[in-house]
Amino acid sequence: MPGGGVTVKDVNQQEFVRALAAFLKKSGKLKVPDWVDIVKLAKHKELAPCDENWFYIRAASTVRHLYLRGGVGVGSMTKIYGGRKRNGVCPSHFSVGSKNVARKVLQALEGLKMVEKDPNGGRRLTPQGTRDLDRIAGQVAAASKKS
16 A cells, blocks of 8 residues: 555454454444344255354455455355365265355445445455445555554
């Protein structure tokens, strides 16, 4: 960033995602679906997520991914959040994540005006979304510098 500012690439990704998830939850503007407490995140998962704030964390992780790459659609997000499907005695294979969860997260972020549809396909960050992420990255960097 010109002028020596801190960007998302400069901070610890785990601390950044936690801080962004807290920001999204505190703002109260992110539209969370009703079914978040009963859904599995992929067909290879056996249980629903333990953390009740998983939707905010997934949204923060998705926004960070869009910041780093951009032009990512629902199908790409399902591959990112996919994993190993265990088939008992048969060999394991890769399994994609839930398309519905990925779609609802992107739609909720569009409602916040952080993400917009890319004319070339997929979604990309808006200038306002980029500003918000850089501001939160600066806060995370300042907090980690103090401790």
